[in-house]
Amino acid sequence: MYIRPMFPIKATAELTGLTPETLRAWERRHGAVVPLRDAAGRRLYDAQMVDRLCYLHRLTGRGHPIRDLAALDDAALERLSGASRDTGYGGLDALPGQMLDAIADYRIDEFDRDLTVAITTLPVAVLVSRVVAPLLREVGVRWADGRLAIAQERLVSSLLRSRLMSVLTQHPGAARPRVLFATLPGEPHELGLLGAGLHAHDAGASVLYLGTGLPADELATVASRLDAAAVAVSSIDPGHAPQALAGMRALDAALEPHVPVWVGGGNARYLAEAVASPRIQAVIDPMSLAELIRRCASARRPLRTRRERTAAG
Structure with missing residues (x-):
């Protein structure tokens, strides 16, 4: 049978x-x-x-x-x-290459125009998966084979950061669960972190982007003072894994017990397993951020209600 x-x-x-x-x-x-x-x-x-x-x-x-x-x-x-x-967003396949061709010829306005149109017209998931991620991969390929100079690579990073940050700051959303996004010392790569921040923003979080190289104790202090619902960090470079592990352990020790830590990037699984703290979770699929944010929002509603009652009384 x-x-x-x-x-x-x-x-x-x-x-x-x-x-x-x-x-x-x-x-x-x-x-x-x-x-x-x-x-x-x-x-x-x-x-x-x-x-x-x-x-x-x-x-x-x-x-x-x-x-x-x-x-x-x-x-x-x-x-x-x-x-x-x-037919679905079919024109996007050629867009990252066209944008980098513009950068190679220093047509900055053209690159910025295409990026702005993509940001304003595409769903976040499509923007990240079909424009931002392929663009970053192509930057790496062209830099490695000499078609892209260091200055041109930095132009791409600067323009991307500027435009993606504009999305995150459009709607502060005080009623949303507040999530801090940062990297720990020694981790300079931030574009993947920005992409995750976009997913979190789209899923209903109030994203506070703190940038790269933030010491663990300072990140914990900001999380406490701003009553953060969660902290999201990124670690990409395998060569940086030992330093990242030390930073993650320091962050785990410094944060208040109720604050979860979401770690993304190439070192995410290694760091989550090595630290072995219940609060630390490797986030491999950005789509799972929506469920994590929903849990944070549900868990924090009673806390806000108590505060409101205290203020009212």
């Missing part, structure tokens, strides 16, 4: 490129996929569910809202996935 294979949530996350948090959120909030349960109540996914989740992951990455996709059957998702390859 044939027994169809079943996958637990961790294996399903690996197969689809999603996180367990995203899988649970899509199930609970949208009914996108409703898994089976074993005798102990653990989620189980079959191969058809895994295929459906792969389609959903690709389509949300192209800017389609999960709330719209969840109601579609598998055949509709397959058709939409094929159509999106041809």
Whole structure:
């Protein structure tokens, strides 16, 4: 007798490129996929569910809202996935190369215009995955083969930082959960952190971007004084991993007990496992930020209510 294979949530996350948090959120909030349960109540996914989740992951990455996709059957998702390859934001594939061609010729206004149009017209997920991330990869390739000078690389970084920061500061959102974004000493790379900040802003957080190289004790002080709901840090360079580990341990020791730490970048899993603190979580899929921010907002509502009662009394 044939027994169809079943996958637990961790294996399903690996197969689809999603996180367990995203899988649970899509199930609970949208009914996108409703898994089976074993005798102990653990989620189980079959191969058809895994295929459906792969389609959903690709389509949300192209800017389609999960709330719209969840109601579609598998055949509709397959058709939409094929159509999106041809027509959904199709002009974006050539945009990063065109922008860098403009930088190579010092046509700064043209680069800035294209970037501004992309920021103002694209969903954040599409902006990051189809414009910012490919642009950064192409910068690395062109710098390595000599087609891009150091000054031109720095122009790209400066313009990106300026424009992306303008998005984060548009709506401070005092009622939103406040999340601090920074890197620890020795980590100069910030564009990935800015991209994560955009995802967090889009998911409903009030993002306070503190930049690079902030000492752990100062970051903890800011988090305490501003009543931060969470702290997000990034560590990319493998050669910097030992220094980053020392910084993460110092941050874990300095922060107030209730403040979670989300770490992204190439060293994220290593740092989270090495520090082994319940508060520290590696964030590999930026889409999982939405669920983390929702949890922060839910956890902090009673605290605000008590403060309001105290102020009123």
